[in-house]
Amino acid sequence: MAGLVSSRGCHKIRGSQIRELLDSKLNVLFDCDGVIWNGETVVAGAPEVVTLLKQQGKKVFFITNNCTRPRASYVTKFIRLGFTDVAEEEIFSSAYCSAAYLRDVAKLQGKVYVIGCQGVVKELREAGVPIVEEDTNAPTGTIYDYPLDPEVKAVLVGYDEKFDFIKLAKACCYLQNTECLFLATDPDPWHPLRGGRITPGSGSLTAAVETASSRKATVIGKPSCFMFECIASQFNLDPGQSLMVGDRLETDILFGANCGLDTMLTLTGVSTLEEAHGYKDSDDPERKDFVPDYVVETIADFIEAYEEEEG
Amino acid sequence: MAVSKCTRLNGPLIKQMLDSVDSVLFDCDGVIWRGDQAIPGAPDVINLLKKNGKKVFFVTNNSTKTRKMYADKMALMGFNATEDEVFGTAYCSAMYLKHVSRLQGKVYLIGSNAMRQELEKVGIQQTGVGPDPISGVQIDWANVPLDPEVKAVVVGFDEHFSYMKLNRALQYLNNPDCLLVGTNTDTRLPLEGGKAVPGTGCILKAVETAAQRQAQTVGKPNHFMYDCVASQFGLDRTRCLMVGDRLDTDILLGSNCGLKTLLTLTGVSTVADAEAHQESGCPKRLGMVPDYYVESIAELLPALQG
Numbered sequence: 111m112a113g114l115v116s117s118r119g120c121h122k123i124r125g126s127q128i129r130e131l132l133d134s135k136l137n138v139l140f141d142c143d144g145v146i147w148n149g150e151t152v153v154a155g156a157p158e159v160v161t162l163l164k165q166q167g168k169k170v171f172f173i174t175n176n177c178t179r180p181r182a183s184y185v186t187k188f189i190r191l192g193f194t195d196v197a198e199e200e201i202f203s204s205a206y207c208s209a210a211y212l213r214d215v216a217k218l219q220g221k222v223y224v225i226g227c228q229g230v231v232k233e234l235r236e237a238g239v240p241i242v243e244e245d246t247n248a249p250t251g252t253i254y255d256y257p258l259d260p261e262v263k264a265v266l267v268g269y270d271e272k273f274d275f276i277k278l279a280k281a282c283c284y285l286q287n288t289e290c291l292f293l294a295t296d297p298d299p300w301h302p303l304r305g306g307r308i309t310p311g312s313g314s315l316t317a318a319v320e321t322a323s324s325r326k327a328t329v330i331g332k333p334s335c336f337m338f339e340c341i342a343s344q345f346n347l348d349p350g351q352s353l354m355v356g357d358r359l360e361t362d363i364l365f366g367a368n369c370g371l372d373t374m375l376t377l378t379g380v381s382t383l384e385e386a387h388g389y390k391d392s393d394d395p396e397r398k399d400f401v402p403d404y405v406v407e408t409i410a411d412f413i414e415a416y417e418e419e420e421g
Numbered sequence: 422m423a424v425s426k427c428t429r430l431n432g433p434l435i436k437q438m439l440d441s442v443d444s445v446l447f448d449c450d451g452v453i454w455r456g457d458q459a460i461p462g463a464p465d466v467i468n469l470l471k472k473n474g475k476k477v478f479f480v481t482n483n484s485t486k487t488r489k490m491y492a493d494k495m496a497l498m499g500f501n502a503t504e505d506e507v508f509g510t511a512y513c514s515a516m517y518l519k520h521v522s523r524l525q526g527k528v529y530l531i532g533s534n535a536m537r538q539e540l541e542k543v544g545i546q547q548t549g550v551g552p553d554p555i556s557g558v559q560i561d562w563a564n565v566p567l568d569p570e571v572k573a574v575v576v577g578f579d580e581h582f583s584y585m586k587l588n589r590a591l592q593y594l595n596n597p598d599c600l601l602v603g604t605n606t607d608t609r610l611p612l613e614g615g616k617a618v619p620g621t622g623c624i625l626k627a628v629e630t631a632a633q634r635q636a637q638t639v640g641k642p643n644h645f646m647y648d649c650v651a652s653q654f655g656l657d658r659t660r661c662l663m664v665g666d667r668l669d670t671d672i673l674l675g676s677n678c679g680l681k682t683l684l685t686l687t688g689v690s691t692v693a694d695a696e697a698h699q700e701s702g703c704p705k706r707l708g709m710v711p712d713y714y715v716e717s718i719a720e721l722l723p724a725l726q727g
Contacts, residue, residue: 274583307560309563
């Protein structure tokens with residue numbers, strides 16, 4: 111099998127190499143956490159990079175598994191952190207894409223039972239997808255006895271800080287009907303916070319529901335391709351002319367590989383160069399899709415790539 | 422040499438089989454009761470086995486009751502059983518932590534009051550039992566105060582399971598020296614009245630996924646529960662029968678420990694399930710094929726009464 115070894119090279123690049131790569135691409139897709147910001151702290155130079163790429167005529171998109179905010183709230187965050195020209199249409203979160211999937215792909219006729227935070231609920235409402243409205247003031251029942259809505263045709267699991275046993279039990283009941291769809295916003299087992307701390311992610315909640323129902327969720331977020339299909343359907347993107355830039359090998363880089371994009375790992379977030387090389391050196395053929403084509407220390411390196419040319 | 426398996430137990434074979442064992446281990450849910458209803462004939466079976474000089478034990482993955490609570494339930498239902506004959510995972514997890522993990526420190530517990538009681542009985546303090554609703558914002562959750570004496574996260578059935586509990590468990594498990602122990606992996610918990618809710622397996626899966634590591638499981642099919650019984654009562658495994666309704670827990674435990682195994686059809690698994698494992702030829706699945714099966718343990722009565 112030696113001749114079939116992956117060509118994904120894990121090449122650390124800077125300067126003119128970055129310039130050459132970017133010149134060959136029309137579209138750049140950025141993950142957010144760990145790439146353009148970390149929590150409430152911008153990655154130095156990120157706003158300038160976005161402006162620069164747009165000046166060069168590139169289309170720029172932001173593609174994040176983080177479903178805790180609706181798109182309008184992301185726009186506010188972009189502005190707050192110094193990005194001057196990011197439009198709502200360029201932001202694709204797993205919450206937005208889950209709503210789009212239910213409305214446009216599944217063409218859901220019925221309601222969604224949502225296990226999710228306000229970020230998820232708002233995107234569903236914005237998309238006009240009917241959800242089970244729970245009156246938070248009314249008693250929700252006990253784990254043995256709770257009301258079910260007969261119009262539920264889908265269950266969506268996302269990040270939910272109010273997740274509890276009753277929600278798990280209800281979701282499991284709805285999913286006993288094999289015609290009820292089962293979606294998850296994203297598979298991330300944990301989310302990084304400031305200072306290297308982590309908090310449980312949507313993936314851990316989805317795992318509980320999958321175990322209870324003996325069913326597998328359809329995952330909308332990276333590394334599944336749906337979010338790329340969502341962008342491509344609105345903006346007519348050619349994967350061959352698109353670059354995915356991310357910080358998590360198992361999410362962003364695998365996503366890029368799955369969708370046929372070139373991939374770039376930036377080292378300002380979760381994954382390390384050692385981990386990338388670990389996947390590269392692995393004998394397991396499935397691991398090759400975790401290996402990025404390119405690696406940069408930070409996306410701010412794009413700036414000097416263009417400055418060098420002008421020098 | 423092919424060993425005959427999955428044999429319908431009837432006629433003279435019943436007495437023959439019973440004469441070949443001194444001890445019988447029974448699962449509870451789906452075997453001797455369903456919820457709070459005894460399987461018809463089950464109390465007589467247990468009581469007659471004892472009268473006939475057999476040792477009888479109860480081995481259940483259910484972590485919601487202490488040994489005393491089980492003994493009380495059994496007394497109400499007409500079973501002649503004592504506290505020390507009952508091995509539930511609340512008790513066995515405490516034993517595991519005390520004697521196998523040799524835990525020096527506290528436990529962060531996602532579990533029931535029963536688990537808390539069994540832990541306290543062996544001198545292990547816990548923190549975390551009961552409701553734990555979310556408050557504050559994300560960064561607060563990563564900074565929840567951690568009790569420095571906690572050396573293990575223990576997960577059992579918990580109707581108060583919440584994101585906050587999952588979060589606390591994750592923060593403790595950030596320390597690679599912190600143990601992760603689960604009572605069992607059953608995906609459903611059978612309830613009084615015949616209903617079922619998501620089981621401990623779901624809660625444990627959430628914790629394992631967030632922490633990206635596997636728990637040590639105490640309950641069936643892990644051999645620990647058999648070891649617990651055997652070490653206290655000096656059992657001869659060659660003269661021991663495991664009776665259960667689930668192939669992947671009860672029967673597999675029996676196979677793993679070299680016991681004879683009897684499947685009863687009053688619970689979860691079917692004969693078709695057993696035959697599918699048998700025909701698979703897969704070594705891992707063969708352990709789930711019982712030696713014998715009956716429709717209900719009540720079928721043992723004629724041989725016991727005779």
